[in-house]
Amino acid sequence: MPEILDQARARVLGDGVGLDEAGVLAVLTLPDEHLPAALQLAHEVRMRWCGPEVEVEGIVSLKTGGCPEDCHFCSQSGLFTSPVRSVWLDIPSLVEAAKQTAATGATEFCIVAAVRGPDARLMKQMREGVAAIRAEVDIQVAASLGMLTQEQVDELVDMGVHRYNHNLETCRSYFPNVVTTHTWEERWETLRMVRDSGMEVCCGGILGLGETVEQRAEFAAQLAELDPHEVPLNFLNPRPGTPLGDRPVVEGKDALRAIAAFRLAMPRTLLRYAGGREITLGDLGTRDGLLGGVNAVIVGNYLTTLGRPASDDLALLEDLKMPVKALSATL
């Protein structure tokens, strides 16, 4: 057994204290033959410190495309030659999407907009949309609208948005290679305001942007310092027309190593499967990740790409005897 896994068993499983950056790097560089042991330990950590339940979430794009930012992985930037056109979702369709999400058993519905930060029109759409959902659908509403002002944070709290997603995307040292129109620190400031407001903080990122394995470890450590309620873990799905459109997808074993390492860095967080798992891990890898530290999933489609049918993921959870977290447990 590698020394790092013995250390993690005592420190993370035993004491509930996450691995530091060096420890995460040691897990990320484990030889293939030790990957099953790392996943098994990460699963034990998840079961001990989070329990068997899996949180299920659906997401929808309220405002698609035409974003002024240049996040190099994103097909919704208006600065690239992506085929994605700008489109707004109307409120009846937003409510219908929330109903469809709730029908899967999901307890979370995240409303997302491709913007630098919300303007008055988007905040009005949010206020009306969240009110309509809360009146008709039994589901928790989260939001992801880019960088916020303090006034906007307060307004979202007032609307009843209980969780805010704002991904750091990658580690601080690599961020300028991925985004040049705003800084990592600007994102951190929004996260600070969200945390101080009492909303739950949802913050993760994307693996496979060209970062080194050392930078992957740096990212895990920086997320652990933030201590978010939820960490959505995406794997790059290279999008045509974007600067990262020709990058290779993350190897399945590297993705699983990352899942185990991020769980061992953050024993108590919700670690959510987000975009890209279908092409990086496939069905078998998805199962391995759920038995290796993941305890939350996005079901159904993503913002501009498609996911597995929700029924497939729910059947997998039933097969794994992992109960879907009930709404009453989130209130």
Place this chain on the structure above:
Amino acid sequence: MTVQPTVPSGTTPAWCDRCGEATGDGPHDACARARELEPPRYCAWCRRRMKVQVVPTGWTAVCVEHGEVRA
């Protein structure tokens, strides 16, 4: 998947609905595989970029000339 309403019956698409290139210019097998996890982006009949809305359980794609397709 629904068929766009204004497409004449019996005609075949001239354009790949993923990459927007001519279907007759070569195989689009990679596009077809990618389309399993993506909605269409180009109208297969006129190559216009479509307005596409993805929702958790489906998607709609609208061409101003040839109407809506959904799944």
